[in-house]
Amino acid sequence: MKSRYDVVVVGAGPAGSVAARCAAAGGLDVLLIEKRQEIGSPVRCAEAVGVESLRPYLALDSRWVNAEVARFAVCNAVGDVVCLPPTEPTLVVERKIFDRELARLAAEAGAEVQAKTTAVGLLHDNGRVSGVRIQRAGQEYEVSARLVVAADGPESQTARWAGLETVPPLNDYYVSVQYLLSGVGEKVKPTECQYHLDVDFAPGGYAWVFPKGSNTANVGLVIEANYADTESAQARLERFVERHFPHASVLSVVVGGIPVTGGIRQMATHGLVVVGDAAHHADPLTGGGIGLGMMGAGLAMEVAVDALRRGDVSAGALRSYEAQWRRRFGRSHQALYKARKLAARIGQESINDLIKQASQLDLENMSLGEVALRLFAKHPLLLVEVGKLIATGFILK
């Protein structure tokens, strides 16, 4: 490890590794640090990702593809199921291998990667971020950098040290528990992702069953953090598993939180940009953030590499990344955010009824308008709300 780099990236998740690779490919001297002793583990993720969002960054590889998803099955609380084609080709991946591959590609592009290396503070110079204080192998180092990338996840300390506001309100925060279950049996189809909308188990959120191959599945749930008071996320998942998979074994336990604000207010400051979950880039409806994290990091580094070449890493120059991110994702994130709020507001009975109605429709041969009219015939107020959502860009394919 040297004492000076062009770019130091804190956190080697998908967003951090993509950021490091883009910077290295742009001819910059890059350090990528990860506090975990093993990149990609422990993971905090349901591991579903859209193929399109991966395409610019890595070629599909059977080593980390567990399942190719042919359909989404959306279930209500009383046993009705609507089957939909995925909104885009989707994979369930093995993050442990996936993340390590992304970090390896960053290293191959010329970035220096260091695991079990923790950022413990920022260096400042004249009101701008000028480096990172790093702990590694029992020693503390001051490493200066022209640009610091905060890719250290939902609990980002790096962004906070730079004075950026990253703490989500509890009604825009998902808390999550997931088990990797073995022995899931016939209830899991190898190419189908299940989403369960049931407020008893997952108030303000949903439960999922994602196939992982070999009779295993990721079975988890997210709840709006405000509901964690009455019963913990884990206690709710225990009940869900008892109901649906009473004989399965638990191979691993995954816990975590996901900010679903639709993006932090300020994503860059003098000498620092924030990407991935640290910047709340995840889908504010589903909480999915692998692809969005990578795409956001790619956008950030396009701007940052150019800024570094011009020698201007002021907040003004770097915030052009934020403007570009909002142009690309602002409208859809806003719509997804509103869709989550709407789903939380309409109540379980309406959800049960909507899914029941939809399960009886020939969705593939109907236009979106026809579907909406049939579905919401008994819910005219909802039709208006959904119409507004569609108008703001939330297009169901």
Next chain:
Amino acid sequence: MNTGIKSPEKSIVVRRELCGSCGACVAVCQQNALFLLNAYLYVDAAACTACRRCVRVCPVRALSLVDVDMQQPAEVLL
């Protein structure tokens, strides 16, 4: 910076046997009184304002707010 009002009688206690070091609590702490270091969660008791946000969100109920027996040594509270 700690701008909250400290409740000297209360402190956050982490049950290590439950904590998965996921950081869900760290993300919601408005005082930045929680931090993960080498996969362990630590509480900065001086910064904590006993607001309970971390206690509420913990997916595995590893955190609790307890009355402090002022006779106990401070490190017990971490």
